[in-house]
Amino acid sequence: MRKTLIHALVFSSVLASCANSTSQSNTNTNADSTKLVKEYPKMGTVEVLDPAMLAIIDSTAQVEKLADGMTWAEGPVWVNDGNFLLYSDTRQNIIYQWSEANGLQEFIKPAGFEGPGTYSEEQGTNGLLINKEGYLIACDHGNRRIAKIDLKTKKKETLVDNWQGKKFNSPNDICQHPNGDYYFTDPPYGLPGRENDTETKEIAENGVYKVNAKGEATQVISNLARPNGIVISPDGKTLFVALSDGNNPFIMAYDIKEDGLLSKGRIFFDFKKQFPAESLAADGIKMDKNGNMFAAAGDGVVVINSSGKPIGRIRSTVHTANCAFATDGYLYLTSTDQLLRVKLKN
Incomplete structure (x- = not known):
């Protein structure tokens, strides 16, 4: 393409x-x-639902289209050491690199499954993060693992690929706690049969897992149908999990205990309640230093304050799967076949 x-x-x-x-x-x-x-071409609008939104973004800000030609763009992360963005195309099996200086380039191909043949429709990587040591950590659908990648050599190694000897479904999104532990979601979207897979799925639950420094996985949530985006609050005390579930389009909140396990979950945000006229559910979620959540949902990003109140929307006009903050002051959006960005105030 x-x-x-x-x-x-x-x-x-x-x-x-x-x-x-x-x-x-x-x-x-x-x-x-x-x-x-x-x-760059301008598109979209900012919808202000509460004056607090104006402290985050100008009401006249527009989304910029940086690149297109992807199939399903996902999992963006900004790399400070080099000033560039990395993001996945789960279906093309590529991690792309974009920078103001050099534009769009292929960073790793194949990013996930390396053959032979084809494994699944979404056999590439999904969520990405830069860990505390500066390595790229990738949710690898095709190899059903969390991969650790050296940014310079692009050498991959497995951080973890199983729980109790059973292979994960298809790790989707990941975050890192201040203490170094990782938390990631494991829905079935990267399996050959997706939600209906019965042949390759080894773990019954679509779980959420904690991974320690030794690469040991612990299942910390087992009762969610479609866990997707995941983020930790700035103080490290709360884990948020987005459900891409049309019946229960919630963002759940869990207190993180001293041992890294979680409290019983509570509903932080309900898309059906807040936007009853729309069929919205969150995919990727990020949180700024003030506790405002940026939830990719529908044709853009819903901004939710720390109390769970929607304060505004960034409408890109394109279905948006995920977003990422960057030190250049922009919020980057991975939106179906396009890479977009919008300028923030802080």
């Missing part, structure tokens, strides 16, 4: 009419004419 980087450059003033005819975006030079400022 053709990958199209949205990078057309248009020089300011006298050169404005000389835009690259094969591109859809514009680029203008700055005042001293020494640097090119890229301009």
